[in-house]
Amino acid sequence: MTKCSLFSRSEKKHNAQPSVSKLFSLSVKQDDDGLRASYNISLLIAQTDKPHTTGETLILPAIKEVITTVLHKPVADVIRKIPLTNSSVQIRSDEMAENIEESLCNHLKTGKFSIQLDESTLPTNEALLLSYVRFIKDEKICQELLFGRNLETDTKGETVFKTLEKFCNEKEIPLKNIISAAIDGVPAMTGCHIVPKKQNS
Template sequence: MYSNLSHTSNDGLRASYNLSLMIARKGKPHTIGEELILPSVKEVLDTVLHHKASSTVIKSIPLSNSTVQRRVEEMATDIEDSLCSIIRNTEFSLQLDESTLPVNEFLLLGYVRFVNDEFYMKSWQSL
């Protein structure tokens, strides 16, 4: 019994991270998780799968505004740390470009190229 509940909790956590990533990739407001996604999941479970969506299943997928924001920040930090680690141990080239926007704002763009595990990688960062 405990093993099954623990597995459901881990699945909910994984779903929360995956859905947070989808929200971030689409550039949607973080509140869309609770306002649209969770009610949609409940509707699909009820209507299509004819499985009454229990509140424990829905509650096991945390998608509040602050949770989504925290998950996106954690994933971004992890990616940044991984990229910095690769660049520290790899030869790379760096290109910098400066530009001025129409409203007198300056933009500095850094473009990094490197090879990692036989794959050609590119990264850029607006500074």
């Protein structure tokens, strides 16, 4: 065997081995895929109004069953890369909710929208105000929950308006962007027309 052929064979063998950077990038990609799967599954759990524990108690065991029974592969490596504990799902859901609220508020800062306010009293005598908005985005009519807030004092029209005004000020949404408002319980709102007059003066 000549030195040249030995050198050539050694070089091929060396080139065939994965480099440290390739191994590292492969590991990072697998971790990224696991994290993406965790977010997607957390979104599915949130959309179906299931408890956060569903990921840990139902979905992970189902994934294990599919991998072992159908794919005949070891599950440990795959499951380790998909964090679906109760706290992980809750964190992902909270992060996605924050992103959705931020995106919605950014749109309302520059566009016109209509608003629906609905106040109700809970069995614990707490008053809750829900606000929904309807707007046009990408030539489609969209409807989203804007906020849910406790009414600190009462359910009078002025209190409802001040709660809305406070939220809009916090999020820097101009009240002039509201083109119409639908309000639940019209009699409770009869005194609130004084407040908008102050806004216009």
